[in-house]
Amino acid sequence: MPSPAPTLAIDAREVAKTFRSGWFRPRLTEALRGVTLQVPRGAIVGLLGPNGAGKTTLLSILATLLIPDRGTARVLGLDVVRDSMALRRRLNMASGRPSFLWSLRVSEIIAFYGRLYGLSGVALRVRVDKLIEQYELKPYRRVPYSELSTGLKQRVALAKSLVNDPELLFLDEPTLGLDPDVSVRVRAHIAALRRERGMTIVLTTHYMREAEELCDEVAFIKAGRILDAGTPEALKRRIGLGDVIALRLEPAPPAWLGEAPGVLRCATADGWTKCTVDDAEKRLPDLLRQLFAEGVTVRNVRVREPELEEVFVELAR
Protein backbone atom coordinates (compact mmCIF):
# COMPACT_ATOMS: atom_id res chain seq x y z
CA MET A 1 0.00 0.00 0.00
CA PRO A 2 1.50 3.39 -0.90
CA SER A 3 2.45 5.51 2.11
CA PRO A 4 0.25 8.57 2.59
CA ALA A 5 1.62 11.92 1.43
CA PRO A 6 3.19 13.79 4.34
CA THR A 7 1.17 16.75 5.60
CA LEU A 8 4.28 18.89 5.78
CA ALA A 9 5.79 20.11 2.54
CA ILE A 10 8.92 21.18 4.40
CA ASP A 11 10.27 19.85 7.65
CA ALA A 12 13.68 21.39 8.34
CA ARG A 13 15.36 20.91 11.68
CA GLU A 14 18.44 22.64 13.04
CA VAL A 15 19.78 23.40 9.59
CA ALA A 16 23.17 25.12 9.71
CA LYS A 17 25.41 26.42 6.97
CA THR A 18 28.76 28.17 7.15
CA PHE A 19 30.49 29.52 4.07
CA ARG A 20 34.25 29.54 3.77
CA SER A 21 35.94 31.91 1.39
CA GLY A 22 39.62 31.90 0.53
CA TRP A 23 41.88 28.89 0.11
CA PHE A 24 44.78 29.55 2.45
CA ARG A 25 43.26 31.66 5.23
CA PRO A 26 39.57 30.88 4.95
CA ARG A 27 37.08 33.46 6.21
CA LEU A 28 34.01 31.90 7.79
CA THR A 29 30.50 33.30 7.44
CA GLU A 30 27.75 31.63 9.43
CA ALA A 31 24.77 31.96 7.12
CA LEU A 32 22.38 29.69 9.04
CA ARG A 33 22.71 28.79 12.72
CA GLY A 34 20.26 25.99 13.34
CA VAL A 35 17.09 26.91 11.52
CA THR A 36 13.94 24.90 12.17
CA LEU A 37 11.01 25.46 9.84
CA GLN A 38 7.83 23.56 9.10
CA VAL A 39 5.65 24.42 6.12
CA PRO A 40 2.29 22.68 5.65
CA ARG A 41 1.29 21.48 2.20
CA GLY A 42 -0.63 24.04 0.20
CA ALA A 43 0.54 26.99 2.29
CA ILE A 44 2.23 30.18 1.19
CA VAL A 45 5.01 30.99 3.61
CA GLY A 46 7.17 34.09 3.55
CA LEU A 47 10.74 34.36 4.76
CA LEU A 48 11.44 37.91 5.85
CA GLY A 49 14.63 39.44 7.07
CA PRO A 50 17.30 42.03 6.40
CA ASN A 51 19.98 41.57 3.74
CA GLY A 52 22.39 38.78 4.59
CA ALA A 53 19.97 37.24 7.09
CA GLY A 54 20.18 33.81 5.45
CA LYS A 55 16.89 33.75 3.51
CA THR A 56 18.39 32.80 0.15
CA THR A 57 20.72 30.27 1.78
CA LEU A 58 17.78 28.54 3.44
CA LEU A 59 15.80 28.55 0.22
CA SER A 60 18.77 27.16 -1.71
CA ILE A 61 19.26 24.32 0.77
CA LEU A 62 15.58 23.41 0.57
CA ALA A 63 15.79 23.54 -3.24
CA THR A 64 18.85 21.16 -3.19
CA LEU A 65 21.22 23.78 -4.61
CA LEU A 66 23.25 23.85 -1.42
CA ILE A 67 24.24 21.08 0.94
CA PRO A 68 23.75 21.91 4.63
CA ASP A 69 26.60 21.44 7.12
CA ARG A 70 24.32 20.25 9.89
CA GLY A 71 20.70 19.44 10.51
CA THR A 72 18.13 17.63 8.43
CA ALA A 73 15.67 18.87 5.87
CA ARG A 74 12.87 16.83 4.36
CA VAL A 75 10.99 18.37 1.48
CA LEU A 76 7.86 16.67 0.15
CA GLY A 77 8.84 13.73 2.32
CA LEU A 78 12.30 13.40 0.73
CA ASP A 79 15.70 14.16 2.18
CA VAL A 80 17.28 17.18 0.45
CA VAL A 81 20.73 15.55 0.35
CA ARG A 82 20.06 11.85 -0.16
CA ASP A 83 17.04 12.13 -2.46
CA SER A 84 18.01 15.35 -4.23
CA MET A 85 17.54 14.07 -7.79
CA ALA A 86 14.03 12.70 -7.14
CA LEU A 87 13.15 15.89 -5.32
CA ARG A 88 14.28 18.18 -8.13
CA ARG A 89 11.58 16.75 -10.39
CA ARG A 90 8.90 17.94 -7.97
CA LEU A 91 10.03 21.46 -7.14
CA ASN A 92 11.17 24.56 -8.94
CA MET A 93 12.46 28.02 -8.23
CA ALA A 94 12.40 31.54 -9.62
CA SER A 95 14.53 34.38 -8.40
CA GLY A 96 14.16 38.14 -8.48
CA ARG A 97 17.36 38.54 -10.45
CA PRO A 98 16.68 36.02 -13.19
CA SER A 99 19.32 35.09 -15.71
CA PHE A 100 19.17 32.65 -18.57
CA LEU A 101 21.24 31.94 -21.67
CA TRP A 102 21.37 35.30 -23.36
CA SER A 103 20.87 34.36 -26.99
CA LEU A 104 18.10 31.81 -26.47
CA ARG A 105 14.62 33.04 -27.25
CA VAL A 106 11.79 33.03 -24.71
CA SER A 107 10.14 29.90 -26.10
CA GLU A 108 13.50 28.12 -26.39
CA ILE A 109 14.36 28.80 -22.75
CA ILE A 110 11.09 27.36 -21.49
CA ALA A 111 11.39 24.40 -23.90
CA PHE A 112 14.98 23.70 -22.79
CA TYR A 113 13.96 23.40 -19.15
CA GLY A 114 10.81 21.51 -20.15
CA ARG A 115 12.96 18.82 -21.79
CA LEU A 116 15.16 18.62 -18.68
CA TYR A 117 11.98 17.84 -16.73
CA GLY A 118 11.03 15.07 -19.16
CA LEU A 119 8.62 16.83 -21.52
CA SER A 120 8.75 16.22 -25.24
CA GLY A 121 6.73 16.43 -28.44
CA VAL A 122 3.17 17.69 -28.23
CA ALA A 123 3.18 17.79 -24.42
CA LEU A 124 6.20 20.10 -24.46
CA ARG A 125 4.72 22.37 -27.13
CA VAL A 126 1.41 22.62 -25.29
CA ARG A 127 3.12 23.42 -21.97
CA VAL A 128 5.39 26.07 -23.53
CA ASP A 129 2.45 27.71 -25.33
CA LYS A 130 0.33 27.66 -22.19
CA LEU A 131 3.00 29.29 -20.05
CA ILE A 132 3.75 31.89 -22.72
CA GLU A 133 0.05 32.68 -22.87
CA GLN A 134 -0.36 32.72 -19.10
CA TYR A 135 2.51 35.14 -18.55
CA GLU A 136 1.58 37.36 -21.49
CA LEU A 137 4.80 36.58 -23.33
CA LYS A 138 3.26 35.86 -26.72
CA PRO A 139 4.63 38.98 -28.45
CA TYR A 140 8.10 38.13 -27.13
CA ARG A 141 8.29 34.40 -27.76
CA ARG A 142 10.93 34.82 -30.48
CA VAL A 143 12.85 37.62 -28.72
CA PRO A 144 16.32 36.71 -27.34
CA TYR A 145 16.51 36.82 -23.56
CA SER A 146 19.19 39.54 -23.62
CA GLU A 147 16.76 41.95 -25.30
CA LEU A 148 14.00 41.63 -22.69
CA SER A 149 13.20 44.23 -20.02
CA THR A 150 13.58 43.38 -16.32
CA GLY A 151 9.85 42.79 -15.95
CA LEU A 152 9.73 40.47 -18.94
CA LYS A 153 12.77 38.55 -17.69
CA GLN A 154 10.95 38.09 -14.41
CA ARG A 155 7.93 36.72 -16.22
CA VAL A 156 10.13 34.30 -18.17
CA ALA A 157 11.62 33.14 -14.86
CA LEU A 158 8.15 32.54 -13.43
CA ALA A 159 7.05 30.71 -16.57
CA LYS A 160 10.18 28.54 -16.44
CA SER A 161 9.58 27.78 -12.77
CA LEU A 162 6.19 26.28 -13.61
CA VAL A 163 7.32 24.18 -16.56
CA ASN A 164 7.31 20.98 -14.47
CA ASP A 165 4.06 21.87 -12.68
CA PRO A 166 5.90 21.71 -9.33
CA GLU A 167 4.31 20.69 -6.06
CA LEU A 168 6.56 23.15 -4.28
CA LEU A 169 7.71 26.48 -5.64
CA PHE A 170 10.47 28.65 -4.22
CA LEU A 171 10.35 32.32 -5.10
CA ASP A 172 13.37 34.38 -4.15
CA GLU A 173 12.22 38.02 -4.08
CA PRO A 174 9.84 37.53 -7.00
CA THR A 175 8.90 41.20 -7.40
CA LEU A 176 12.32 42.73 -6.90
CA GLY A 177 12.84 45.72 -9.16
CA LEU A 178 9.47 45.42 -10.88
CA ASP A 179 7.15 48.31 -11.66
CA PRO A 180 4.22 48.48 -9.22
CA ASP A 181 1.66 47.42 -11.81
CA VAL A 182 3.76 44.39 -12.81
CA SER A 183 4.29 43.52 -9.13
CA VAL A 184 0.54 43.52 -8.58
CA ARG A 185 0.09 41.13 -11.52
CA VAL A 186 2.88 38.85 -10.33
CA ARG A 187 1.34 38.71 -6.86
CA ALA A 188 -2.01 37.86 -8.39
CA HIS A 189 -0.36 35.02 -10.34
CA ILE A 190 1.27 33.68 -7.16
CA ALA A 191 -2.03 33.75 -5.29
CA ALA A 192 -3.71 31.98 -8.22
CA LEU A 193 -1.12 29.20 -8.19
CA ARG A 194 -2.10 28.19 -4.69
CA ARG A 195 -5.80 28.76 -5.26
CA GLU A 196 -6.01 26.82 -8.52
CA ARG A 197 -3.33 24.16 -8.11
CA GLY A 198 -2.90 23.89 -4.36
CA MET A 199 0.81 24.56 -4.80
CA THR A 200 2.97 25.08 -1.74
CA ILE A 201 4.95 28.29 -2.11
CA VAL A 202 7.85 29.59 -0.06
CA LEU A 203 8.95 33.09 -0.89
CA THR A 204 11.50 35.53 0.36
CA THR A 205 10.68 39.20 0.18
CA HIS A 206 11.64 42.60 1.48
CA TYR A 207 8.16 43.93 0.85
CA MET A 208 5.97 43.63 3.92
CA ARG A 209 2.83 44.36 2.00
CA GLU A 210 3.61 41.46 -0.30
CA ALA A 211 4.07 39.12 2.66
CA GLU A 212 0.86 40.33 4.33
CA GLU A 213 -1.12 40.01 1.13
CA LEU A 214 0.14 36.58 0.09
CA CYS A 215 1.40 34.62 3.05
CA ASP A 216 -0.47 32.40 5.46
CA GLU A 217 2.58 32.43 7.67
CA VAL A 218 5.77 34.40 7.84
CA ALA A 219 9.10 33.61 9.44
CA PHE A 220 11.54 36.34 10.39
CA ILE A 221 15.18 35.47 9.87
CA LYS A 222 18.05 37.49 11.23
CA ALA A 223 21.72 36.53 11.39
CA GLY A 224 20.93 32.96 10.39
CA ARG A 225 18.24 32.34 12.98
CA ILE A 226 14.46 32.35 12.81
CA LEU A 227 13.46 34.93 15.41
CA ASP A 228 9.74 34.34 15.17
CA ALA A 229 7.21 32.67 12.92
CA GLY A 230 3.45 32.53 12.61
CA THR A 231 0.53 34.20 10.91
CA PRO A 232 0.99 37.95 10.36
CA GLU A 233 -1.78 38.63 12.88
CA ALA A 234 -0.32 36.37 15.54
CA LEU A 235 3.11 37.90 15.08
CA LYS A 236 1.81 41.42 15.50
CA ARG A 237 0.07 40.38 18.65
CA ARG A 238 3.06 38.47 19.96
CA ILE A 239 5.44 41.34 19.43
CA GLY A 240 3.02 43.45 21.44
CA LEU A 241 2.70 46.18 18.91
CA GLY A 242 -1.06 46.24 19.32
CA ASP A 243 -3.68 48.30 17.51
CA VAL A 244 -3.60 52.07 17.75
CA ILE A 245 -6.78 53.99 18.66
CA ALA A 246 -6.33 57.67 17.94
CA LEU A 247 -8.85 59.98 19.63
CA ARG A 248 -9.56 63.72 19.42
CA LEU A 249 -10.96 64.53 22.85
CA GLU A 250 -12.45 67.58 24.49
CA PRO A 251 -11.43 68.50 27.09
CA ALA A 252 -7.98 66.94 27.71
CA PRO A 253 -7.78 63.15 28.04
CA PRO A 254 -8.50 61.81 31.52
CA ALA A 255 -5.61 60.37 33.54
CA TRP A 256 -7.16 56.87 33.77
CA LEU A 257 -7.00 56.38 30.03
CA GLY A 258 -3.43 55.04 30.11
CA GLU A 259 -4.35 52.47 32.75
CA ALA A 260 -7.65 51.26 31.32
CA PRO A 261 -7.91 47.47 30.74
CA GLY A 262 -6.17 46.40 27.51
CA VAL A 263 -4.42 49.73 27.02
CA LEU A 264 -0.67 49.22 26.63
CA ARG A 265 0.36 52.89 26.45
CA CYS A 266 -1.05 56.33 25.68
CA ALA A 267 0.52 59.52 24.37
CA THR A 268 -0.90 62.88 23.30
CA ALA A 269 0.52 65.02 20.52
CA ASP A 270 -0.92 67.56 18.06
CA GLY A 271 -4.37 67.23 19.60
CA TRP A 272 -4.52 63.46 19.08
CA THR A 273 -4.38 60.99 21.92
CA LYS A 274 -2.94 57.73 20.65
CA CYS A 275 -3.66 54.67 22.73
CA THR A 276 -2.01 51.38 21.85
CA VAL A 277 -4.37 48.55 22.83
CA ASP A 278 -4.13 44.78 22.62
CA ASP A 279 -7.30 44.49 20.51
CA ALA A 280 -9.05 47.59 19.17
CA GLU A 281 -12.29 45.81 18.32
CA LYS A 282 -12.64 44.61 21.90
CA ARG A 283 -11.45 47.73 23.74
CA LEU A 284 -12.89 50.61 21.73
CA PRO A 285 -16.56 50.27 22.85
CA ASP A 286 -15.52 50.18 26.53
CA LEU A 287 -13.25 53.19 26.18
CA LEU A 288 -15.92 55.22 24.37
CA ARG A 289 -18.53 54.26 26.94
CA GLN A 290 -16.34 55.41 29.80
CA LEU A 291 -15.35 58.62 28.05
CA PHE A 292 -19.02 59.48 27.38
CA ALA A 293 -19.88 58.67 31.01
CA GLU A 294 -17.29 61.20 32.15
CA GLY A 295 -18.61 63.85 29.81
CA VAL A 296 -15.59 63.81 27.50
CA THR A 297 -16.52 64.65 23.92
CA VAL A 298 -14.99 62.42 21.31
CA ARG A 299 -14.57 64.57 18.18
CA ASN A 300 -12.88 61.99 16.02
CA VAL A 301 -11.74 58.37 16.21
CA ARG A 302 -9.28 56.47 14.00
CA VAL A 303 -8.21 52.89 14.38
CA ARG A 304 -5.03 51.58 12.78
CA GLU A 305 -3.78 48.02 12.86
CA PRO A 306 -0.01 47.62 13.07
CA GLU A 307 1.71 46.68 9.84
CA LEU A 308 4.04 43.78 9.38
CA GLU A 309 6.73 46.32 8.62
CA GLU A 310 6.61 47.42 12.25
CA VAL A 311 7.03 43.82 13.35
CA PHE A 312 10.00 43.56 11.02
CA VAL A 313 11.58 46.72 12.43
CA GLU A 314 10.96 45.52 15.97
CA LEU A 315 12.50 42.10 15.31
CA ALA A 316 15.37 43.42 13.23
CA ARG A 317 16.52 45.66 16.10
Add this chain to the structure above:
Amino acid sequence: MSWRADLLAVWAVVVRNALMASRNVFFFFELLFWPIVGVISIGLMTRFLGITPAQASFVLIGTIALSVVNVCQLEVAYAVLMDVWSKSIKHQFLAPIGIRHLTVGSWLVGMVRGGALFTLLAALAWWAFDFRVLAAGPRAVAVFLLGCFLNAWIVGVFVCALITLFGNRAEAFAWASVNLVLVLAGIYYPVSVLPAPAAAFARAIPLTYFLDAYRSHFGFASEFAAPIATGLALSVVYAVVAHLTFYASVQRARRTGLLLKMSE
Protein backbone atom coordinates in the same frame (compact mmCIF):
# COMPACT_ATOMS: atom_id res chain seq x y z
CA MET B 1 16.08 7.86 -14.12
CA SER B 2 14.41 6.16 -17.11
CA TRP B 3 16.14 5.78 -20.47
CA ARG B 4 13.60 8.13 -21.99
CA ALA B 5 14.29 10.83 -19.42
CA ASP B 6 18.03 10.29 -19.88
CA LEU B 7 17.75 10.71 -23.65
CA LEU B 8 15.52 13.77 -23.31
CA ALA B 9 17.97 15.46 -20.95
CA VAL B 10 20.83 14.77 -23.38
CA TRP B 11 18.68 16.00 -26.28
CA ALA B 12 17.86 19.20 -24.35
CA VAL B 13 21.57 19.94 -24.06
CA VAL B 14 22.15 19.08 -27.74
CA VAL B 15 19.42 21.50 -28.86
CA ARG B 16 20.61 24.23 -26.50
CA ASN B 17 24.27 23.98 -27.57
CA ALA B 18 23.35 23.82 -31.25
CA LEU B 19 21.14 26.92 -30.96
CA MET B 20 23.80 28.83 -29.08
CA ALA B 21 26.46 27.80 -31.59
CA SER B 22 24.34 28.93 -34.51
CA ARG B 23 23.96 32.43 -33.01
CA ASN B 24 27.45 33.22 -31.87
CA VAL B 25 29.97 34.74 -34.25
CA PHE B 26 32.87 33.51 -32.11
CA PHE B 27 31.74 29.95 -32.72
CA PHE B 28 32.23 30.60 -36.43
CA PHE B 29 35.81 31.67 -35.76
CA GLU B 30 36.42 28.57 -33.65
CA LEU B 31 34.97 26.27 -36.29
CA LEU B 32 36.39 27.79 -39.44
CA PHE B 33 38.74 30.71 -39.17
CA TRP B 34 41.45 29.52 -36.79
CA PRO B 35 41.59 25.89 -38.05
CA ILE B 36 41.80 27.01 -41.69
CA VAL B 37 44.48 29.57 -40.84
CA GLY B 38 46.32 26.82 -38.94
CA VAL B 39 46.32 24.28 -41.78
CA ILE B 40 47.25 26.86 -44.45
CA SER B 41 50.09 28.39 -42.42
CA ILE B 42 51.52 25.02 -41.36
CA GLY B 43 51.15 23.67 -44.92
CA LEU B 44 52.97 26.68 -46.37
CA MET B 45 55.69 26.35 -43.77
CA THR B 46 56.29 22.72 -44.80
CA ARG B 47 56.70 23.97 -48.40
CA PHE B 48 59.10 26.70 -47.36
CA LEU B 49 61.22 24.28 -45.35
CA GLY B 50 61.24 21.89 -48.30
CA ILE B 51 60.49 18.83 -46.16
CA THR B 52 59.47 15.53 -47.76
CA PRO B 53 55.77 14.86 -48.55
CA ALA B 54 55.79 12.18 -45.84
CA GLN B 55 57.07 14.61 -43.24
CA ALA B 56 54.52 17.20 -44.39
CA SER B 57 51.73 14.64 -43.95
CA PHE B 58 53.05 13.90 -40.44
CA VAL B 59 52.73 17.57 -39.49
CA LEU B 60 49.39 18.11 -41.23
CA ILE B 61 47.79 15.10 -39.52
CA GLY B 62 48.86 16.62 -36.21
CA THR B 63 47.50 20.05 -37.15
CA ILE B 64 44.13 18.63 -38.19
CA ALA B 65 43.91 16.46 -35.07
CA LEU B 66 44.67 19.44 -32.85
CA SER B 67 41.93 21.54 -34.50
CA VAL B 68 39.36 18.74 -34.19
CA VAL B 69 40.23 18.09 -30.53
CA ASN B 70 40.15 21.81 -29.77
CA VAL B 71 36.73 22.45 -31.33
CA CYS B 72 35.18 19.38 -29.72
CA GLN B 73 36.66 19.98 -26.25
CA LEU B 74 35.50 23.61 -26.27
CA GLU B 75 31.98 22.42 -27.00
CA VAL B 76 32.14 20.04 -24.04
CA ALA B 77 33.44 22.87 -21.85
CA TYR B 78 30.47 24.98 -23.01
CA ALA B 79 28.28 22.56 -21.04
CA VAL B 80 29.22 24.69 -18.04
CA LEU B 81 30.84 27.78 -19.55
CA MET B 82 27.75 29.10 -21.31
CA ASP B 83 25.76 28.94 -18.10
CA VAL B 84 28.59 30.55 -16.14
CA TRP B 85 28.79 33.42 -18.64
CA SER B 86 25.04 33.99 -18.55
CA LYS B 87 24.85 33.39 -14.78
CA SER B 88 22.17 30.76 -15.18
CA ILE B 89 24.08 27.79 -13.81
CA LYS B 90 21.90 27.37 -10.74
CA HIS B 91 18.83 26.78 -12.91
CA GLN B 92 20.68 24.04 -14.74
CA PHE B 93 21.63 22.26 -11.52
CA LEU B 94 18.20 22.85 -9.99
CA ALA B 95 16.72 20.67 -12.75
CA PRO B 96 16.89 16.86 -12.55
CA ILE B 97 19.95 16.69 -14.77
CA GLY B 98 23.12 14.70 -14.19
CA ILE B 99 26.56 15.77 -15.30
CA ARG B 100 26.53 12.88 -17.77
CA HIS B 101 23.65 14.52 -19.63
CA LEU B 102 25.50 17.80 -19.81
CA THR B 103 28.77 16.38 -21.02
CA VAL B 104 27.34 13.78 -23.40
CA GLY B 105 24.91 16.30 -24.94
CA SER B 106 27.68 18.84 -25.46
CA TRP B 107 30.00 16.12 -26.73
CA LEU B 108 27.49 15.07 -29.39
CA VAL B 109 27.37 18.64 -30.71
CA GLY B 110 31.16 18.79 -30.44
CA MET B 111 31.49 15.63 -32.52
CA VAL B 112 29.25 17.08 -35.23
CA ARG B 113 31.32 20.27 -35.27
CA GLY B 114 34.57 18.30 -35.09
CA GLY B 115 33.46 15.96 -37.90
CA ALA B 116 32.47 18.91 -40.10
CA LEU B 117 35.80 20.58 -39.39
CA PHE B 118 37.74 17.39 -40.17
CA THR B 119 35.95 17.09 -43.52
CA LEU B 120 36.65 20.71 -44.34
CA LEU B 121 40.31 20.57 -43.36
CA ALA B 122 40.78 17.27 -45.22
CA ALA B 123 39.39 18.91 -48.37
CA LEU B 124 41.56 21.97 -47.84
CA ALA B 125 44.72 19.89 -47.29
CA TRP B 126 43.98 17.93 -50.47
CA TRP B 127 43.26 21.03 -52.56
CA ALA B 128 46.08 23.22 -51.26
CA PHE B 129 48.85 20.74 -50.49
CA ASP B 130 47.84 17.54 -52.28
CA PHE B 131 47.70 15.73 -48.95
CA ARG B 132 45.04 13.02 -48.88
CA VAL B 133 44.17 12.68 -45.24
CA LEU B 134 41.43 10.15 -46.03
CA ALA B 135 43.82 7.86 -47.89
CA ALA B 136 44.17 5.66 -44.80
CA GLY B 137 40.67 4.31 -45.42
CA PRO B 138 37.32 4.75 -43.64
CA ARG B 139 38.10 2.38 -40.75
CA ALA B 140 41.38 4.14 -39.89
CA VAL B 141 39.72 7.55 -40.21
CA ALA B 142 36.87 6.45 -37.92
CA VAL B 143 39.28 5.17 -35.26
CA PHE B 144 41.39 8.33 -35.52
CA LEU B 145 38.33 10.57 -35.12
CA LEU B 146 37.08 8.44 -32.23
CA GLY B 147 40.44 8.97 -30.53
CA CYS B 148 40.28 12.73 -31.13
CA PHE B 149 36.71 12.92 -29.79
CA LEU B 150 37.48 10.82 -26.71
CA ASN B 151 40.44 13.07 -25.91
CA ALA B 152 38.26 16.12 -26.44
CA TRP B 153 35.62 14.75 -24.05
CA ILE B 154 38.25 14.07 -21.39
CA VAL B 155 39.87 17.52 -21.67
CA GLY B 156 36.46 19.23 -21.83
CA VAL B 157 35.15 17.45 -18.74
CA PHE B 158 38.31 18.31 -16.79
CA VAL B 159 37.81 21.96 -17.81
CA CYS B 160 34.18 21.77 -16.58
CA ALA B 161 35.47 20.38 -13.28
CA LEU B 162 38.02 23.18 -12.94
CA ILE B 163 35.36 25.81 -13.64
CA THR B 164 32.99 24.40 -11.02
CA LEU B 165 35.91 24.16 -8.61
CA PHE B 166 37.45 27.62 -9.11
CA GLY B 167 34.69 29.60 -10.82
CA ASN B 168 35.21 32.05 -13.68
CA ARG B 169 38.93 32.25 -12.91
CA ALA B 170 39.36 28.82 -14.47
CA GLU B 171 37.88 29.89 -17.82
CA ALA B 172 41.34 30.26 -19.33
CA PHE B 173 41.83 26.49 -19.00
CA ALA B 174 39.23 26.01 -21.72
CA TRP B 175 41.57 27.60 -24.25
CA ALA B 176 44.93 26.78 -22.66
CA SER B 177 44.45 23.08 -22.02
CA VAL B 178 44.74 22.07 -25.65
CA ASN B 179 48.20 23.68 -25.84
CA LEU B 180 49.46 21.21 -23.28
CA VAL B 181 48.31 18.43 -25.61
CA LEU B 182 50.07 20.24 -28.45
CA VAL B 183 53.42 20.14 -26.64
CA LEU B 184 53.20 16.62 -25.29
CA ALA B 185 51.12 14.47 -27.63
CA GLY B 186 53.45 14.69 -30.64
CA ILE B 187 51.38 16.97 -32.82
CA TYR B 188 54.29 18.30 -34.88
CA TYR B 189 56.99 15.78 -34.00
CA PRO B 190 57.37 12.14 -32.88
CA VAL B 191 57.24 11.51 -29.15
CA SER B 192 60.73 10.01 -29.41
CA VAL B 193 62.25 13.51 -29.85
CA LEU B 194 60.94 14.65 -26.46
CA PRO B 195 63.24 14.61 -23.40
CA ALA B 196 62.70 11.49 -21.31
CA PRO B 197 60.44 12.99 -18.58
CA ALA B 198 58.27 14.77 -21.18
CA ALA B 199 58.10 11.57 -23.24
CA ALA B 200 56.76 9.77 -20.16
CA PHE B 201 53.98 12.37 -19.94
CA ALA B 202 53.33 11.99 -23.66
CA ARG B 203 52.87 8.25 -23.21
CA ALA B 204 50.17 9.03 -20.65
CA ILE B 205 48.11 11.00 -23.21
CA PRO B 206 45.69 8.86 -25.25
CA LEU B 207 45.89 11.14 -28.30
CA THR B 208 49.58 10.22 -28.67
CA TYR B 209 48.55 6.65 -29.48
CA PHE B 210 45.77 7.54 -31.90
CA LEU B 211 48.11 9.87 -33.79
CA ASP B 212 50.74 7.15 -33.87
CA ALA B 213 48.24 4.61 -35.20
CA TYR B 214 46.95 6.94 -37.91
CA ARG B 215 50.40 8.02 -39.04
CA SER B 216 51.36 4.38 -39.47
CA HIS B 217 49.01 4.37 -42.51
CA PHE B 218 51.21 7.06 -44.05
CA GLY B 219 54.45 5.11 -43.84
CA PHE B 220 55.65 5.97 -40.36
CA ALA B 221 56.76 3.10 -38.17
CA SER B 222 54.61 2.83 -35.07
CA GLU B 223 56.41 3.74 -31.83
CA PHE B 224 54.03 1.66 -29.71
CA ALA B 225 53.09 -2.02 -29.72
CA ALA B 226 49.27 -1.75 -29.71
CA PRO B 227 48.54 1.95 -30.07
CA ILE B 228 44.76 1.76 -30.60
CA ALA B 229 44.11 -0.63 -27.73
CA THR B 230 46.39 1.39 -25.45
CA GLY B 231 44.77 4.66 -26.52
CA LEU B 232 41.28 3.28 -25.92
CA ALA B 233 42.22 1.78 -22.54
CA LEU B 234 43.80 5.04 -21.40
CA SER B 235 40.78 6.99 -22.66
CA VAL B 236 38.40 4.84 -20.61
CA VAL B 237 40.50 5.35 -17.47
CA TYR B 238 40.70 9.13 -17.99
CA ALA B 239 37.03 9.37 -18.90
CA VAL B 240 36.06 7.73 -15.60
CA VAL B 241 38.48 9.93 -13.65
CA ALA B 242 37.25 13.07 -15.46
CA HIS B 243 33.60 12.20 -14.79
CA LEU B 244 34.23 11.53 -11.10
CA THR B 245 36.29 14.72 -10.78
CA PHE B 246 33.52 16.77 -12.36
CA TYR B 247 30.91 15.12 -10.12
CA ALA B 248 33.04 15.81 -7.02
CA SER B 249 33.59 19.43 -8.02
CA VAL B 250 29.84 19.99 -8.53
CA GLN B 251 29.18 18.50 -5.09
CA ARG B 252 31.88 20.75 -3.66
CA ALA B 253 30.30 23.77 -5.38
CA ARG B 254 27.00 22.81 -3.72
CA ARG B 255 28.78 22.74 -0.36
CA THR B 256 30.79 25.94 -0.77
CA GLY B 257 27.99 27.91 -2.40
CA LEU B 258 30.04 28.55 -5.56
CA LEU B 259 27.11 27.29 -7.59
CA LEU B 260 25.05 30.22 -6.29
CA LYS B 261 27.88 32.74 -6.53
CA MET B 262 28.36 31.89 -10.18
CA SER B 263 24.67 32.74 -10.71
CA GLU B 264 24.87 36.21 -9.14
